[in-house]
Amino acid sequence: MKRIANEIEVIINSALENLELIQGLTDCVTAFMRFEADTAHWIGMSVREAVTNAIQHGNKLDAGKTVVIVFELAADRLGVSVRDQGRGFKADNIPSPLDQDNLLKPSGRGIFYIRSFMDEVEFKSLPHGGTEVYMVKRILSNGGECR
Amino acid sequence: MKIEIRTVGDVNVLDISGKITLGEGTMTVRNTVRDILKDKGNKILLNLGDVNYIDSSGIGELVSTYTTVTNSGGQLKLLNLTKKIHELLQITKLLTVFQVFEDERAAIASFE
Numbered sequence: 001m002k003r004i005a006n007e008i009e010v011i012i013n014s015a016l017e018n019l020e021l022i023q024g025l026t027d028c029v030t031a032f033m034r035f036e037a038d039t040a041h042w043i044g045m046s047v048r049e050a051v052t053n054a055i056q057h058g059n060k061l062d063a064g065k066t067v068v069i070v071f072e073l074a075a076d077r078l079g080v081s082v083r084d085q086g087r088g089f090k091a092d093n094i095p096s097p098l099d100q101d102n103l104l105k106p107s108g109r110g111i112f113y114i115r116s117f118m119d120e121v122e123f124k125s126l127p128h129g130g131t132e133v134y135m136v137k138r139i140l141s142n143g144g145e146c147r
Numbered sequence: 148m149k150i151e152i153r154t155v156g157d158v159n160v161l162d163i164s165g166k167i168t169l170g171e172g173t174m175t176v177r178n179t180v181r182d183i184l185k186d187k188g189n190k191i192l193l194n195l196g197d198v199n200y201i202d203s204s205g206i207g208e209l210v211s212t213y214t215t216v217t218n219s220g221g222q223l224k225l226l227n228l229t230k231k232i233h234e235l236l237q238i239t240k241l242l243t244v245f246q247v248f249e250d251e252r253a254a255i256a257s258f259e
Contacts, residue, residue: 105207113239
């Protein structure tokens with residue numbers, strides 16, 4: 001994927017309390033880029049899901065490990081990268097939550113929601129360990145103020 | 148996140164407001180339903196009209212709660228889905244699992 005943009009990088013430790021911080025920051029970015037309210041909500045949820053996975057499943061709630069979130073603000077899109085320091089996983093191996101056998105499982109929907117609400121989603125195993133989720137939401141216009 | 152419990156006939160109505168997200172929100176739902184099953188019966192109606200945010204863990208908690216109540220011989224139904232909760236349930240086919248109502252009286256009357 002092409003990546004030329006202004007970037008905001010945030011590094012957090014693996015505490016679920018930090019989800020609110022990232023949620024607030026994402027809301028600020030999407031407001032600045034003037035995403036329509038519903039779209040902004042789903043972007044916020046997608047980022048939250050990715051960071052939750054990074055903290056919980058990637059870094060196994062190890063407070064000594066970090067999650068790096070990078071927002072790429074471009075004229076035509078918002079890109080968000082979420083990197084953990086876990087052991088990595090294969091996204092294609094995740095069972096579909098839509099299969100009849102999985103409908104009543106309490107977990108396993110986060111990545112499905114990310115793929116549903118973002119325009120592009122890519123999972124990459126990092127060379128020195130960990131996983132990067134890179135997601136893109138395309139936009140038609142930008143500009144505005146962070147409130 | 149806040150839950151207020153009302154009883155209408157033998158149905159326990161839980162008016163949930165705020166966020167149902169991983170951590171405190173999901174635990175509060177789980178513990179409240181567990182206590183109701185222990186003390187107040189197994190007919191439960193979750194009023195989600197004032198839930199302003201839910202994540203996949205919150206959706207998972209609804210599913211888990213549904214399974215717990217059903218396995219205890221009870222019934223769990225949903226009332227007043229917000230547009231966003233409706234969409235999250237719809238795209239994951241969970242509207243085929245839950246009985247959903249927009250009218251409380253109709254929901255109460257549907258319990259056997």
